[in-house]
Amino acid sequence: MPNLPPPSSAATSADADLFARSLARVVQAAQHARIDPETLLRLSAPARTIEVSIPLRRDDGSLQVFRGYRVQYDDSRGPYKGGIRFHPRVDLAEVKSLALWMTLKCAVVDVPFGGGKGGIEVDPRQLSTAELERLSRGYVRALADVLGVDRDVPAPDVYTNARTMAWMADEYRVIARRLEPGMITGKPVGRGGSLGRDDATGRGGYYVLKEIEARRGWSPAQVRVAVQGFGNAGQHIAQLLHEDGYRVVAVSDSKGGILQPDGLDVPAVAAHKQAQHELPLPRGARRLGNADLLQLEVDVLVPAALEDQLTEHNAEQVAAKVVLELANGPTTGPADAILHRRGVLVVPDVLANAGGVTVSWFEWLQNRTGEPWSLAQVHERLRACMRTQFQAVHERATTQGVPMRMAAYGLALERLDRALGAGGTAADFARG
Ligand code: GLU
Numbered sequence: 007m008p009n010l011p012p013p014s015s016a017a018t019s020a021d022a023d024l025f026a027r028s029l030a031r032v033v034q035a036a037q038h039a040r041i042d043p044e045t046l047l048r049l050s051a052p053a054r055t056i057e058v059s060i061p062l063r064r065d066d067g068s069l070q071v072f073r074g075y076r077v078q079y080d081d082s083r084g085p086y087k088g089g090i091r092f093h094p095r096v097d098l099a100e101v102k103s104l105a106l107w108m109t110l111k112c113a114v115v116d117v118p119f120g121g122g123k124g125g126i127e128v129d130p131r132q133l134s135t136a137e138l139e140r141l142s143r144g145y146v147r148a149l150a151d152v153l154g155v156d157r158d159v160p161a162p163d164v165y166t167n168a169r170t171m172a173w174m175a176d177e178y179r180v181i182a183r184r185l186e187p188g189m190i191t192g193k194p195v196g197r198g199g200s201l202g203r204d205d206a207t208g209r210g211g212y213y214v215l216k217e218i219e220a221r222r223g224w225s226p227a228q229v230r231v232a233v234q235g236f237g238n239a240g241q242h243i244a245q246l247l248h249e250d251g252y253r254v255v256a257v258s259d260s261k262g263g264i265l266q267p268d269g270l271d272v273p274a275v276a277a278h279k280q281a282q283h284e285l286p287l288p289r290g291a292r293r294l295g296n297a298d299l300l301q302l303e304v305d306v307l308v309p310a311a312l313e314d315q316l317t318e319h320n321a322e323q324v325a326a327k328v329v330l331e332l333a334n335g336p337t338t339g340p341a342d343a344i345l346h347r348r349g350v351l352v353v354p355d356v357l358a359n360a361g362g363v364t365v366s367w368f369e370w371l372q373n374r375t376g377e378p379w380s381l382a383q384v385h386e387r388l389r390a391c392m393r394t395q396f397q398a399v400h401e402r403a404t405t406q407g408v409p410m411r412m413a414a415y416g417l418a419l420e421r422l423d424r425a426l427g428a429g430g431t432a433a434d435f436a437r438g
Contacts, residue, residue, distance in 0.1 A: 023099070035411070039417075041423035056075065076160075079120065083118060085156055087117075087119035091164045093129075093165055095312070100313070101123050115392075143176075147181065160174070162238070168204065171193045172194050191370055207239040217397070218351070226250050231252050234310060259279070264286070266288060271288065300320055316336055357410070365384060399414045400413075
């Protein structure tokens with residue numbers, strides 16, 4: 007029996023409406039933005055949706071076929087930009103939503119990119135390193151025609167990393183028969199990658215939290231933080247907060263979490279996770295489930311895993327005062343409304359986790375000019391960018407009396423409106 011993929015989950019899963027829900031929030035935000043109606047019309051569907059089959063020769067000699075996607079949402083502000091996710095739950099509705107969020111995110115932080123996203127429906131933990139390399143190269147072989155430094159620039163996302171990017175950049179070089187390092191970002195340092203890209207998503211979120219700290223007069227030692235997800239973003243923000251004196255009391259990965267009310271020794275937890283691929287149980291700590299972590303008595307909750315974690319079923323139980331969204335789409339629309347009513351400040355993904363794409367932009371600039379930046383330069387410009395955009399979004403939210411997500415989307419929509427409407431809209435053409 008040939009090893010065929012099961013029917014696409016997009017048609018059946020509850021996620022099929024994820025994109026509809028994502029779009030509905032954009033429509034809602036448009037009520038608070040000065041934009042032409044055509045802008046919303048233009049943003050109501052991706053410019054291009056590509057589904058590919060990627061054959062993989064397994065180490066045991068068998069053949070397996072994987073489904074891959076690339077969604078190019080909008081490029082009115084610059085080349086499509088967005089990561090590639092390897093995850094068993096990847097489907098078209100998810101990739102479309104993630105591509106829409108990238109479009110908004112790049113506009114929120116005002117980097118000259120459009121929005122895109124890609125993914126492969128695969129559990130990478132079931133594959134050997136050599137199989138992962140062949141799969142990554144297969145993805146680029148299937149999509150090379152639509153990628154490029156001025157066309158569409160991928161990057162890492164869930165379960166992909168700098169090494170994945172190195173394989174992909176190399177495959178592109180083989181196909182194009184020339185070097186084009188700026189066609190992908192998040193590459194290893196020394197292979198065209200930027201210093202400071204690795205921890206950029208966590209660091210961007212950390213800089214945002216420092217702005218909130220200043221406004222609320224917090225002293226870090228008094229602030230308790232729980233981090234859901236211990237991948238690239240979660241691990242780095244936990245480390246940065248710990249170094250700064252914050253009390254990171256709980257962290258979790260896909261298997262569950264650990265809680266230590268006095269604060270975890272984050273570097274030790276990270277070292278153990280790195281070596282053993284699982285979280286340790288330090289002395290004095292106890293295990294807890296991912297759902298319980300979201301309801302802990304903490305000051306700051308950092309969802310840094312996947313979509314739809316805070317919903318109408320658990321938002322009433324969130325005890326944190328601030329939710330810093332390092333994951334993409336962790337809070338549903340109904341949960342947003344509940345949290346806003348309860349006075350919980352939700353810093354939306356399109357701002358809180360935009361440090362990653364911001365440093366991707368720095369990497370792309372370095373690749374184009376051939377001039378490397380120092381780590382201090384990267385940190386300084388990232389901090390300045392996050393501060394400026396946080397202030398803009400925060401001020402807008404306060405003035406309009408809307409949640410920060412609505413303010414961030416509104417700001418993004420106005421920036422997109424300038425690009426999309428540059429050639430004129432119905433009003434201009436009707437005049438003749
Ligand atoms: N995957 C990251 C995100 O969701 C980074 C994207 C990029 O650097 O292009 O923002």
